[in-house]
Amino acid sequence: MAEWLDSISTHWFWLSLGLILGAAEMVAPGFFLMWLGLAAIIVGILDYFLPITVAYQVAMFAILSVLTVFAGKKFLADNPIETDDPKLNDRGARLTGEIVTVVEAxxxxxxxxxxxxxxxxxxxxxxxxxxxxRVTGADGAVLLVESVTP
Structure with a gap:
């Protein structure tokens, strides 16, 4: 039964799967599916040029998936994403330096x-x-304050 799978052009399946996974990464970003898509595209390209059975293609996809995910993780660790506003999601840090009013002594x-x-x-x-x-910092959801001298 598996002989007919070996006779068809499975490289189109792998290339299509890679593109679908890439599109899925754009729809639901998580920085994970793109590496699986890359593995599928590599398997598709290798299948186009080399006579590889379906069983070897699946095994190659599994191995390449693990390798590309770890390579992507290493790449991100070595090249962190820079931001123009490092305090974007740190409300306490954004309030540092602000002068506020005491409402409960x-x-x-x-x-x-x-x-x-x-x-x-x-x-x-x-x-x-x-x-x-004046807010001097934050400890979780508690603001650290000091008196403002007039």
Missing amino acids: ITDGQGRVKVGDTVWAARGTDAATGARV
Whole structure:
């Protein structure tokens, strides 16, 4: 039964699979499917030039899939993606330097401050309600603050 599979042009299957996986990567990005697509395209190209049985093609695809995924992982580790805004998803870091208002007095180092229309937990030097303090950093969802001298 498998003899008929060996007689057809399976390279078109592998090339098509590679393109489909590449398109799937664009639709649902995860930086994983593109490496499987690359493995499928390599198998398709090798199948076009060399007489390879379907069993060897599948084994080659499995091996190349593992190799391309690890090569991609190494490539990303060696070439990290640079960003123009490294604090993009770090709200606490973005607030560093801002002057905010104390809405719940900071006593024993704990209190609450208002940032825009949001109230954050704060830790820092004692301050009365209504005082102005400067954000010096963040510890998770708690802003670290210090008194602003007039």
